[in-house]
Amino acid sequence: MKLFSLLNKNAISIDLGSYETKVIQGNLSKEEIIIDKAFSFNTPAFSYENGNIKNQYILIDTVKEELKKNKVSFATCYLSIKSSDIITREIPFPALEDKEIEGLLKYQLPEYLPMDYGKYVIQHKPIGRIANQETEKLNVLVVAIPKDMVDMHYNFVRELGLKPVVLDYQSNGIWKLFKFTDNINGSIVPSQKTIAAIDLGYDSTNITIVDNGTIQTSRVIDLGGQSMDNNVTSLIAVNSDELNLKKSEIEDVSMVEEGFSEHNRYVNIVKTSMEGIMDRIDRVFKYYISKEADNEIETLLLYGGLSKIKGVDKLFSNYFGIPAQVLNNARKVNLNDDFYRYINCVGALIRDDEV
Numbered sequence: 001m002k003l004f005s006l007l008n009k010n011a012i013s014i015d016l017g018s019y020e021t022k023v024i025q026g027n028l029s030k031e032e033i034i035i036d037k038a039f040s041f042n043t044p045a046f047s048y049e050n051g052n053i054k055n056q057y058i059l060i061d062t063v064k065e066e067l068k069k070n071k072v073s074f075a076t077c078y079l080s081i082k083s084s085d086i087i088t089r090e091i092p093f094p095a096l097e098d099k100e101i102e103g104l105l106k107y108q109l110p111e112y113l114p115m116d117y118g119k120y121v122i123q124h125k126p127i128g129r130i131a132n133q134e135t136e137k138l139n140v141l142v143v144a145i146p147k148d149m150v151d152m153h154y155n156f157v158r159e160l161g162l163k164p165v166v167l168d169y170q171s172n173g174i175w176k177l178f179k180f181t182d183n184i185n186g187s188i189v190p191s192q193k194t195i196a197a198i199d200l201g202y203d204s205t206n207i208t209i210v211d212n213g214t215i216q217t218s219r220v221i222d223l224g225g226q227s228m229d230n231n232v233t234s235l236i237a238v239n240s241d242e243l244n245l246k247k248s249e250i251e252d253v254s255m256v257e258e259g260f261s262e263h264n265r266y267v268n269i270v271k272t273s274m275e276g277i278m279d280r281i282d283r284v285f286k287y288y289i290s291k292e293a294d295n296e297i298e299t300l301l302l303y304g305g306l307s308k309i310k311g312v313d314k315l316f317s318n319y320f321g322i323p324a325q326v327l328n329n330a331r332k333v334n335l336n337d338d339f340y341r342y343i344n345c346v347g348a349l350i351r352d353d354e355v
Contacts, residue, residue: 012162013078013345014063015170016153018049019202019225019305021063024335024345025072033180033349035335038342041066050203050222051083053152060159067160077162079153080348082170082199082206087113087120087144088218090291092130092137101126101140113144120144125172127215130292141215143169166348170199171208171218173347178210180350181330184301188325194298197327198281198316199344200306202226205277207284209297217288221280225306228273235269236262252311254318271315274306278319285320300324303340 015022021043026035044062047055089112093101105124109117122144130137150167157164174197178190188195191213199206202225209217229243238246246266256268289295300322302313307326316324329339333346 011076011078011165011349012067012072013080013348014157015080015342015344015348016048017043017202019043020341021048021066022342022345023066023070023072024342024349025075026349028349028351032332032334033346035333035342035346037070037072038335038337038345039066039070040338040341051081051085051149053156056152056156056159060156064160075162076165077157077160078166078168078348079157079164080168080170080173080344081149081153082201082204082220082344083145083149084204084220084222085146085149086169086220087115087142088171089113089142090127090217091140091142093140095129095136095138098126101138105140105142109142113142115144117144119147121147121150125215128211141218143172143218145169168348169218170206170344170347171215173344173350174199174208175210175215175347176350176352177330177333177343177347179213181332183331185325185328188299188301194296195301196285196297196299196322197301197303200224200277200302200304200312202305205281205304207281209284209288211295217284219284221277221284223277223280227276228270228306231273232266232269236266247309250310252314253309254311254314270309274309274312274315275319278316282320297322301327303327303343305341307340 010027012023012025020040022040024035025037026033044058047059053059091108091112093104101124122142125141126138127141128139130139153167154164182189184190190210194211197208197210204224205221207219208215232243250267250270253267253271253274256271257264285297300316300320302316302324306312313324313326327340327343335342
């Protein structure tokens with residue numbers, strides 16, 4: 001399956017998550033993405049973790065049932081994944097043609113990625129040029145995905161009765177969305193900003209930094225909503241339904257009211273947990289800023305499950321001193337309801353040659 005590719009008409013796109021699985025069905029033209037169906041459902045517990053299928057049979061049965069329930073029949077399938085086991089690096093190369101880079105890649109990789117290359121599918125994408133005093137180099141994003149991870153997802157799609165076409169890395173998907181649309185949230189032009197797109201997922205957080213339409217840095221950190229829930233349940237006796245209700249009752253997670261109450265205590269735990277995630281995100285930001293003297297981040301765009309907590313945009317803005325918004329809509333994409341939930345699905349539908 002191609003890692004950087006895309007779309008046929010009447011395709012479905014699946015975003016597998018350890019907490020929730022998202023599915024859209026639609027097609028794409030150069031003018032817009034037309035979504036016919038969009039639905040989500042809880043992923044069976046312990047069946048999918050950090051980009052790895054742990055219980056293939058129960059996961060396949062559940063997804064098959066949901067596809068049937070939503071009247072999705074045979075179609076080409078695009079799959080979007082993220083995992084801390086996927087390795088990404090930005091590597092400087094001599095300014096060569098793409099075919100020459102591919103040949104040089106196997107000699108350069110050991111310096112940057114000490115691993116058994118036979119166990120990975122490796123893809124690369126030129127992302128810009130680096131001007132030194134005497135020479136100019138090409139900056140290349142290299143993505144290495146474990147082969148067994150690729151194989152298990154390919155087999156998963158086949159077992160669903162669908163035609164596997166693309167396995168797409170989620171950072172690649174958000175970059176393609178930024179290239180496809182010319183306006184986000186009615187005010188942000190992706191081609192004119194340095195944006196940190198932050199997918200606040202359940203078992204991990206994905207950070208993708210895009211500079212004026214060009215992807216620059218991509219990292220996954222192994223902290224997310226699950227660590228927050230664990231922090232809460234270690235201090236407050238609540239079940240999963242009560243946890244979700246309490247999250248929906250938060251009026252502004254960036255502010256904790258004075259006075260002791262169970263609600264204030266809960267909001268404080270959530271806020272502290274989010275700060276732990278932001279601490280890890282900050283390391284990625286510092287790495288990016290340190291690479292070039294004029295590197296900066298102008299806007300934060302938040303999406304994924306934790307982005308629906310009220311006030312999370314203010315919390316991020318206050319912490320980093322950078323304007324933050326929840327990614328609610330994008331021009332040329334006709335999906336307005338719960339847009340934050342289906343962004344990875346939408347990104348997987350976009351072809352590189354369309355952008």
